[in-house]
Amino acid sequence: MKIFRADYVFPVSADPIKNGVIGVDDLGKIIFVSDKVPPASSRFPVQQLSGILTPGFINTHCHVELSHLQGKIPENGGLVEFIKGIQQLRNSDPKEIEEAALKADNDMYENGIVAVGDISNSNATVSLKENSKIYYHTFVETFGFTPSRAQEVFDKALALLNQFKPQPCSVTPHAPYSVSKELFKLIKQYADTNAKNLLSIHNQECEDENKFYRYKLGSFNDLYAHFGIDISYFKPQARNSLQSVIPLFSNKQDILMVHNTCTNLKDIYFIKRFDRKIHWCLCPNANLYIEGTLPKVELFLNQGFNITLGTDSLASNSKLCILSEMYTLQKKFPALSTETLLKWATLNGATYLGIDHRKGSLEPGKNPGLNLISGLDDLRITDYTKVKRLI
Numbered sequence: 001m002k003i004f005r006a007d008y009v010f011p012v013s014a015d016p017i018k019n020g021v022i023g024v025d026d027l028g029k030i031i032f033v034s035d036k037v038p039p040a041s042s043r044f045p046v047q048q049l050s051g052i053l054t055p056g057f058i059n060t061h062c063h064v065e066l067s068h069l070q071g072k073i074p075e076n077g078g079l080v081e082f083i084k085g086i087q088q089l090r091n092s093d094p095k096e097i098e099e100a101a102l103k104a105d106n107d108m109y110e111n112g113i114v115a116v117g118d119i120s121n122s123n124a125t126v127s128l129k130e131n132s133k134i135y136y137h138t139f140v141e142t143f144g145f146t147p148s149r150a151q152e153v154f155d156k157a158l159a160l161l162n163q164f165k166p167q168p169c170s171v172t173p174h175a176p177y178s179v180s181k182e183l184f185k186l187i188k189q190y191a192d193t194n195a196k197n198l199l200s201i202h203n204q205e206c207e208d209e210n211k212f213y214r215y216k217l218g219s220f221n222d223l224y225a226h227f228g229i230d231i232s233y234f235k236p237q238a239r240n241s242l243q244s245v246i247p248l249f250s251n252k253q254d255i256l257m258v259h260n261t262c263t264n265l266k267d268i269y270f271i272k273r274f275d276r277k278i279h280w281c282l283c284p285n286a287n288l289y290i291e292g293t294l295p296k297v298e299l300f301l302n303q304g305f306n307i308t309l310g311t312d313s314l315a316s317n318s319k320l321c322i323l324s325e326m327y328t329l330q331k332k333f334p335a336l337s338t339e340t341l342l343k344w345a346t347l348n349g350a351t352y353l354g355i356d357h358r359k360g361s362l363e364p365g366k367n368p369g370l371n372l373i374s375g376l377d378d379l380r381i382t383d384y385t386k387v388k389r390l391i
């Protein structure tokens with residue numbers, strides 16, 4: 001057994017313990033969390049550490065297969081230009097894709113991430129995930145805004161899903177502007193009848209997504225023209241994208257809304273009136289990279305929702321590091337305590353992914369990983385704050 005003592009232990013499921021100690025067995029299972037070493041463990045040496053101890057991080061939104069696109073798409077070009085860039089560059093040399101993905105997986109491990117909700121559009125990461133030390137849930141993502149292609153797109157997604165099985169995986173829609181009602185229906189039918197099919201969707205990443213749904217105006221029209229997609233069938237919905245697609249989701253599955261950069265209070269109230277199991281995922285560094293703006297985080301607080309964090313891909317981020325996402329949020333929204341952000345970064349993500357019985361908090365019997373966060377100032381994150389993976 002290893003025993004660590006630090007300035008604070010943050011179990012996340014309970015109040016922080018000043019000068020806390022934690023005992024972990026050789027397989028990473030937590031044996032005790034306390035303010036003193038229990039007599040039964042007194043023969044083991046205690047490692048004294050400077051900083052705080054936390055559970056391993058949960059990254060609920062990533063695209064590992066896009067890791068080779070780091071630095072390839074200019075910052076601040078807006079979402080539509082970003083999507084065009086991704087589509088142009090995504091089919092690179094398979095060797096390059098594989099190597100970049102492996103490095104990303106390793107970097108996440110070193111950055112204290114123990115579980116990832118990862119979007120996949122190809123089988124490029126099947127064997128990586130099979131062999132990784134990180135827990136992955138793969139979201140096989142569907143794209144198709146042309147109604148007549150819905151069945152074909154859906155069948156292809158199921159075929160890809162089969163390549164990921166028996167790993168944890170599910171089939172999911174990409175975004176309101178890229179999935180037709182017909183395709184949403186097929187996913188809903190599947191999610192209604194299959195026991196576990198977590199859903200995750202890119203939501204309101206830019207204002208033009210709402211503009212398109214409300215008035216059929218804005219830059220998304222250029223995007224469809226660019227890809228040669230006929231959208232003459234689409235009628236403006238007179239409401240934001242989120243409100244338009246919520247009824248198309250299954251109420252049997254947990255749903256992660258990712259980004260939410262342009263989600264407003266009306267959208268949040270709309271969701272509260274619907275019986276859908278909504279969780280939020282914030283990816284602040286990617287939002288700054290693509291749109292140069294952040295979600296109105298204060299709107300989501302104290303509403304009874306589960307809030308999680310994601311890194312998005314290296315195409316829109318300089319690193320895959322949950323601590324960096326926490327820092328960006330705390331700098332911009334100083335009222336967010338490190339304790340709150342830690343909950344978003346650990347237990348909330350584990351809850352959404354359905355692995356909170358094993359991960360997300362420092363509790364005896366769990367196997368959540370163990371991070372040492374050092375370089376805090378009065379428990380606030382600074383330029384000097386670092387994460388070191390201990391377990």
Ligand SMILES: [Zn+2]
Nearest residue numbers: 063202312313
């Ligand atoms: Zn994404």
